[in-house]
Amino acid sequence: MAAMIVRSWLALTFGLLGTLTAGPITIAQRTGANNGTLLYPAEGVSWTQTTSYSNVSISVNLADFCCTTPSWSAAFYLTDSIGPGTTQSVNEIATASFSGSGDPPSSLTVLSGLSLSSGTYYLTLVGSGTDIVISNTSTTTVAPGVTINLDYRMLSIGPYAPASALDSSYTDGIHFNFQVTGVQTPEPATILTSGASLILGIFVTASRRRRRKT
Numbered sequence: 001m002a003a004m005i006v007r008s009w010l011a012l013t014f015g016l017l018g019t020l021t022a023g024p025i026t027i028a029q030r031t032g033a034n035n036g037t038l039l040y041p042a043e044g045v046s047w048t049q050t051t052s053y054s055n056v057s058i059s060v061n062l063a064d065f066c067c068t069t070p071s072w073s074a075a076f077y078l079t080d081s082i083g084p085g086t087t088q089s090v091n092e093i094a095t096a097s098f099s100g101s102g103d104p105p106s107s108l109t110v111l112s113g114l115s116l117s118s119g120t121y122y123l124t125l126v127g128s129g130t131d132i133v134i135s136n137t138s139t140t141t142v143a144p145g146v147t148i149n150l151d152y153r154m155l156s157i158g159p160y161a162p163a164s165a166l167d168s169s170y171t172d173g174i175h176f177n178f179q180v181t182g183v184q185t186p187e188p189a190t191i192l193t194s195g196a197s198l199i200l201g202i203f204v205t206a207s208r209r210r211r212r213k214t
Helices: 002-020 188-213
Strands: 025-031 042-049 053-063 071-079 092-101 107-116 119-128 131-133 139-142 146-148 152-154 178-184
Touching: 025 042, 025 146, 053 071, 053 119, 071 107, 092 107, 107 119, 139 146
Parallel strands: none
Antiparallel strands: 025 139, 025 178, 042 119, 042 146, 042 152, 053 107, 053 131, 053 178, 071 092, 071 119
């Protein structure tokens, strides 16, 4: 009986680990028809996750509906905080800048290869000749334990963009089109610890039964 339980636990453990280390999944995504763009000094999207992910990739939909521009540029900041008090040394996880001639690409992978533990994250865009595509009738997709928070904007930019004051008059979601994908990080220590406790309990019980018989 004990051997059967151990074999079952091992099968379950390795099966679960195989599932957790599968390919990338959608962590958070918002898509929809283009209903216009936002043009502010800075704007961003936020999500909260209760699970850790590795090999995280973040992409956004860009456009320039305002006018024909000879060039465009965009800087992206991924932080675990926004607003006054946010600092590059403490709160910044990754940053990237892009530029080009003509209109910006409709889809752009802005960050990749990240490892994100459970928590709340903020992706802030500061651009020139670059707008965020928004959708009035967007569709959201989230992994279990993930919540997409209200988007945000800043009307003026300080020395470090994510630390700029938020527009307190803005209380509605912007419906910023974006996608975050990644591989769910397994937590083998938790699984193996629980399994080890189970196996130890089984053998202790079996040992007591043998002593009683003798």
